[in-house]
Amino acid sequence: MDFTKVMYTRQTTRSFQKFALSQGQVELMLQAGQNAPISRGRFEDYHITVIKNPEILAAITSAAQEVTGNADKDPLYGAPAFFVVSAKEPAKPGSIASAAAIVENMHLQATAELLGSCFVMGLMMNGTLDVEEIREKMQIPEGFTPVTGMLAGYPHGYLHDRLRTLEKIGSNIVE
Numbered sequence: 001m002d003f004t005k006v007m008y009t010r011q012t013t014r015s016f017q018k019f020a021l022s023q024g025q026v027e028l029m030l031q032a033g034q035n036a037p038i039s040r041g042r043f044e045d046y047h048i049t050v051i052k053n054p055e056i057l058a059a060i061t062s063a064a065q066e067v068t069g070n071a072d073k074d075p076l077y078g079a080p081a082f083f084v085v086s087a088k089e090p091a092k093p094g095s096i097a098s099a100a101a102i103v104e105n106m107h108l109q110a111t112a113e114l115l116g117s118c119f120v121m122g123l124m125m126n127g128t129l130d131v132e133e134i135r136e137k138m139q140i141p142e143g144f145t146p147v148t149g150m151l152a153g154y155p156h157g158y159l160h161d162r163l164r165t166l167e168k169i170g171s172n173i174v175e
């Protein structure tokens with residue numbers, strides 16, 4: 001897909017079909033993440049874990065429901081793949097910005113492949129991924145903490161084009 005089309009088709013998907021993603025699809029997104037701009041070029045300070053195992057995804061949903069007390073909501077929206085971006089120094093603004101850049105690259109790549117995707121940070125903020133049982137299942141390497149993530153999978157229906165706008169985010173140009 002042409003880059004401009006990708007940019008204006010990117011959108012949040014919150015309802016996924018169950019079909020698993022192929023190894024090739026996952027690797028395309030991982031490669032896109034690798035090409036993100038990273039603070040001080042410290043690529044070794046980040047790690048991406050891709051969770052495709054349905055039992056682990058279900059355990060994350062259950063843990064989130066327990067943590068939030070909201071048993072009706074699935075924060076994974078039924079997605080078949082959860083990309084978790086972890087950082088060595090999670091408290092640093094540069095780490096969060098870099099991890100977000102990784103996710104945005106993967107989000108755009110997912111869009112280019114006509115996949116649905118969703119930027120996720122709620123699960124990192126509300127402590128779901130700190131639950132010991134979940135931490136163990138995700139196999140995140142020692143010394144890394146999850147800071148951002150992305151869900152991906154086949155959407156129900158199609159991704160729609162969006163109009164270009166200058167209205168959503170305020171801006172000013174100083175000449």
Ligand SMILES: Cc1cc2nc3c(=O)[nH]c(=O)nc-3n(C[C@H](O)[C@H](O)[C@H](O)COP(=O)(O)O)c2cc1C
Nearest residue numbers: 010011012013014075100118119120121122123148
């Ligand atoms: C830093 C960040 C964290 C987000 N966390 C979540 C999340 O935990 N769950 C969720 O459903 N959406 C999450 N989103 C998606 C936003 O809600 C979404 O991008 C926004 O509403 C705009 O919609 P759009 O992506 O379709 O343009 C997050 C987005 C960003 C940038």
